[in-house]
Amino acid sequence: MSAGLQFRRQSRGLFARVSGLPIDLIFLRTDDIPTLCAEGAIDMGITGSDLVEEAGADIQLRMKLGVGRCRLAICVPDDSPIQSASELDGKRIATSFPEVTRRYLSTHGANAHLVSLTGSVEVMIQLGVADAIVDLVETGSTLAANRLRIFDEIGSYETVLIQNDHCRDQVTADRVVRRLEGVVIARDYSLLEYNVLRTKLPEAEAITPGFDSPTINALEDEAWCSVRVMVKRKSVIEAMEKLERLGASAIFETTLSNCRL
Numbered sequence: 559m560s561a562g563l564q565f566r567r568q569s570r571g572l573f574a575r576v577s578g579l580p581i582d583l584i585f586l587r588t589d590d591i592p593t594l595c596a597e598g599a600i601d602m603g604i605t606g607s608d609l610v611e612e613a614g615a616d617i618q619l620r621m622k623l624g625v626g627r628c629r630l631a632i633c634v635p636d637d638s639p640i641q642s643a644s645e646l647d648g649k650r651i652a653t654s655f656p657e658v659t660r661r662y663l664s665t666h667g668a669n670a671h672l673v674s675l676t677g678s679v680e681v682m683i684q685l686g687v688a689d690a691i692v693d694l695v696e697t698g699s700t701l702a703a704n705r706l707r708i709f710d711e712i713g714s715y716e717t718v719l720i721q722n723d724h725c726r727d728q729v730t731a732d733r734v735v736r737r738l739e740g741v742v743i744a745r746d747y748s749l750l751e752y753n754v755l756r757t758k759l760p761e762a763e764a765i766t767p768g769f770d771s772p773t774i775n776a777l778e779d780e781a782w783c784s785v786r787v788m789v790k791r792k793s794v795i796e797a798m799e800k801l802e803r804l805g806a807s808a809i810f811e812t813t814l815s816n817c818r819l
């Protein structure tokens with residue numbers, strides 16, 4: 559919505575039209591999206607990069623959306639003596655990611671029996687179905703609740719925008735990417751404004767180097783200048799503290815909702 563992709567979805571409807579753009583949205587299962595995109599049924603898709611890798615889909619990665627970050631990990635019970643991938647040889651592994659798991663095992667020279675499931679994988683050791691699991695971990699709370707520990711990470715993933723190689727409308731696809739980029743970048747940055755002595759400018763610029771470079775404006779008092787600069791949102795507080803110590807004044811943070819850089 560904030561990227562200007564407005565649509566209304568009817569309850570249980572699988573299609574929606576985007577207003578003002580030649581785009582039809584189709585709501586599909588996340589794990590089917592990579593294949594449907596590679597097959598050309600859809601031009602673009604939003605799904606997890608873990609599912610793209612699992613599907614082995616031949617698609618273009620257009621952008622990372624900076625959300626849905628997770629890791630795929632191989633996990634065993636807290637008290638399991640297993641320390642290395644080669645010790646998985648001959649064991650049973652439950653997972654919703656059989657292809658990625660197979661590749662991981664073969665690079666580690668282990669041969670395990672894979673139990674392919676679609677969810678609730680962490681409970682499978684307790685159910686006696688498997689000796690180890692390969693599943694997504696975000697906070698680790700599901701692992702802790704099931705008394706499991708990670709012994710190796712297979713990869714890091716996030717939500718991505720993908721595109722078919724033979725997109726029917728490249729111009730619209732590029733517009734979608736630019737619109738989403740505007741929102742994704744704005745979500746990570748704030749606009750910081752402050753006044754600082756010109757003599758302190760090099761030090762201030764070192765604290766806030768900006769996305770490209772800061773904008774410097776003159777002030778009535780020629781010894782001072784005003785700075786406008788984009789700062790990573792998570793480092794704003796620290797930057798403000800450092801600027802204050804440097805003698806900067808009137809330090810303001812403005813959060814951004816959209817941008818074009």
Ligand SMILES: Nc1ncnc2c1ncn2[C@@H]1O[C@H](COP(=O)(O)OP(=O)(O)OP(=O)(O)O)[C@@H](O)[C@H]1O
Pocket residue numbers: 588605606607608609626627628677694695696697715716717
């Ligand atoms: N805990 C999590 N933290 C971050 N990202 C996650 C997490 N769990 C799943 N994901 C991401 O979401 C994708 C799965 O999305 P979704 O939840 O729509 O599928 P699903 O759980 O299979 O759906 P359903 O619950 O209908 O079966 C994963 O492949 C991964 O990219």
Ligand SMILES: O=P(O)(O)OC[C@H]1O[C@H](OP(=O)(O)OP(=O)(O)O)[C@H](O)[C@@H]1O
Pocket residue numbers: 676677678679680693694695696697698699700701
């Ligand atoms: O590390 P955590 O923060 O606990 O998150 C990880 C859990 O989240 C996902 O499960 P989901 O809720 O999608 O259930 P499902 O796998 O059964 O679909 C994933 O499959 C893990 O089980």
Ligand SMILES: [Mg+2]
Pocket residue numbers: 677
């Ligand atoms: Mg899930």
